Amino acid sequence: xxxxxxWALALAGTAFWALRLSAxxxxxxYPPAAAPSxxxxxxMALGRVLGVLPDGPAPSAPAAASRFELLxxxxxxxxxxxxxxxxxxxxxxxxxxGSTVVPGYxxxxxxxxxxxxxxxxxxxxxxxxxxxAALK
Numbered sequence: 595x596x597x598x599x600x601w602a603l604a605l606a607g608t609a610f611w612a613l614r615l616s617a618x619x620x621x622x623x624y625p626p627a628a629a630p631s632x633x634x635x636x637x638m639a640l641g642r643v644l645g646v647l648p649d650g651p652a653p654s655a656p657a658a659a660s661r662f663e664l665l666x667x668x669x670x671x672x673x674x675x676x677x678x679x680x681x682x683x684x685x686x687x688x689x690x691x692g693s694t695v696v697p698g699y700x701x702x703x704x705x706x707x708x709x710x711x712x713x714x715x716x717x718x719x720x721x722x723x724x725x726x727a728a729l730k
Contacts, residue, residue: 662695662711664724667704675704679724 665686666678680686681696689701699722700714712721 659722659724662722662724664709664726667706667709667726669704669706677701677704677709677724679709 661682663680663686664677665680667675668677669675674691676688676690678686678688679695679701689695691701691704694700694714695711698713699711701709702712702721703710707726709724710721711724
């Protein structure tokens with residue numbers, strides 16, 4: 595009988611501690627630690643460290659005119675017509691007068707072998723004139 599009482603006491607102690615340890619805590623004893631805020635990483639410095647970017651100044655963007663190639667024009671009046679324009683070496687697409695070719699450039703007018711593009715927001719930014727290549 596003594597051994598069964600001993601086993602019952604061991605079982606009761608085990609059950610007590612199992613329930614006690616598995617119960618959720620009422621509140622965290624300490625507030626959560628705040629992570630230190632890191633500043634934004636310097637992308638240029640990181641690129642130089644990883645060998646992706648050159649050490650010199652950043653390469654300049656290509657001239658705006660070199661991004662576009664005028665392949666065809668369907669000219670009516672100055673404010674009516676369309677042009678076939680390739681942008682950044684991609685396949686050419688047709689654009690009507692008044693449509694956006696790329697952000698910042700709207701097809702403003704067409705003539706038989708020339709188109710004029712400029713800012714679409716009505717500002718007085720620099721316009722861009724594209725001429726078709728000479729016939730061979």
